[in-house]
Amino acid sequence: MKQLNLGNSGLNASAVALGCMRIGELPAEKLERLFFAALEAGINFFDHADIYGGGLCETRFGELLARHPGLREKILLQSKCGIRKGFFDFSKKHILESVEGSLKRLQTDRLDLLLLHRPDTLMEPEEVAEAFQLLYDSGKVRHFGVSNENPTQMELLQKFLPRKLIVNQLQFGPAHTSLVDCGLNVNINSSAGTMFDGSVLEYCRLREVTIQTWSPFLFGFFEGNFLVDSRFAELNTTLGRIGERYGISREATAIAWIARHPARIQTIIGTTRADRVADYSRGADVELTREEWYEIYRSAGNRLP
Numbered sequence: 001m002k003q004l005n006l007g008n009s010g011l012n013a014s015a016v017a018l019g020c021m022r023i024g025e026l027p028a029e030k031l032e033r034l035f036f037a038a039l040e041a042g043i044n045f046f047d048h049a050d051i052y053g054g055g056l057c058e059t060r061f062g063e064l065l066a067r068h069p070g071l072r073e074k075i076l077l078q079s080k081c082g083i084r085k086g087f088f089d090f091s092k093k094h095i096l097e098s099v100e101g102s103l104k105r106l107q108t109d110r111l112d113l114l115l116l117h118r119p120d121t122l123m124e125p126e127e128v129a130e131a132f133q134l135l136y137d138s139g140k141v142r143h144f145g146v147s148n149e150n151p152t153q154m155e156l157l158q159k160f161l162p163r164k165l166i167v168n169q170l171q172f173g174p175a176h177t178s179l180v181d182c183g184l185n186v187n188i189n190s191s192a193g194t195m196f197d198g199s200v201l202e203y204c205r206l207r208e209v210t211i212q213t214w215s216p217f218l219f220g221f222f223e224g225n226f227l228v229d230s231r232f233a234e235l236n237t238t239l240g241r242i243g244e245r246y247g248i249s250r251e252a253t254a255i256a257w258i259a260r261h262p263a264r265i266q267t268i269i270g271t272t273r274a275d276r277v278a279d280y281s282r283g284a285d286v287e288l289t290r291e292e293w294y295e296i297y298r299s300a301g302n303r304l305p
């Protein structure tokens with residue numbers, strides 16, 4: 001599978017990563033099959049958060065790693081912190097405690113990447129910087145990034161950090177296109193032309209920050225899954241038809257659509273099925289044409305000026 005140099009940091013990760021938000025309730029043998037199918041498909045990057053399954057997702061993953069000594073060295077592990085029940089918390093104390101919890105549950109001595117999960121408007125960037133420094137110096141976290149942040153929030157934090165933020169994890173997919181809508185509708189008085197993310201896609205390209213996309217098959221804020229929603233019939237038909245040309249499924253074609261963007265976006269898929277991981281991963285290695293990319297965009301109901 002194609003590899004991406006995350007944030008130009010030298011951390012090379014598979015273009016498709018496996019998100020572990022939904023693995024908490026999987027029976028151990030199903031989790032094993034999923035994990036090894038991911039490795040077999042070329043996935044070396046696994047996305048977690050302290051809150052997934054209330055900690056259970058990291059625990060189950062840690063148990064799997066413990067059953068297979070030597071596996072930890074073959075993969076990259078990312079986790080996130082900063083979301084708490086009813087509020088957000090980027091305090092030094094919480095960041096440090098959260099990482100300790102993740103390391104314990106994952107049964108590892110280090111995270112390859114730590115992301116701040118969702119903006120905390122009460123953030124004191126100096127405090128975050130202190131926490132990051134301690135984590136870096138102790139070898140507990142190798143790289144840092146954010147999730148769901150706009151460019152100004154990133155700049156504010158970056159001003160205080162000695163090391164570069166290398167990732168911003170955002171929602172993007174054929175049925176959730178806000179990252180590109182505004183740039184396609186500049187100066188047009190319509191909802192598509194309304195800038196509400198500060199041109200974060202262009203900012204990340206300028207600063208060489210890798211965008212990771214979460215929930216590639218969902219639309220809205222956890223509103224639904226376009227693969228099984230009749231409102232996206234045309235999108236599904238188009239993905240299927242274009243996918244046939246390359247011998248891949250419509251789901252893999254959706255991944256190819258994300259991977260085709262020159263921002264070199266890393267896709268975090270969240271399936272819990274081993275057979276789907278193998279299939280979906282193939283999408284990252286298919287290069288859609290420009291015409292196909294725009295056709296998929298239009299078939300999701302988007303209009304071009």
Ligand SMILES: NC(=O)c1ccc[n+]([C@@H]2O[C@H](COP(=O)([O-])OP(=O)(O)OC[C@H]3O[C@@H](n4cnc5c(N)ncnc54)[C@H](OP(=O)(O)O)[C@@H]3O)[C@@H](O)[C@H]2O)c1
Pocket residue numbers: 018019020021022047048117147148169170213214215216217218225227228251268269270271272273276
């Ligand atoms: N930073 C953030 O704020 C944030 C937010 C949400 C998620 N995330 C990360 O992103 C990862 C991916 O999110 P996600 O799980 O929502 O992504 P997703 O891959 O868009 O959705 C996965 C869901 O789609 C289902 N699915 C897959 N193929 C299907 C098909 N052909 N027909 C019907 N359903 C199908 C899966 O069910 P099966 O398991 O049965 O395949 C699973 O329930 C998470 O694991 C997490 O790591 C981050």
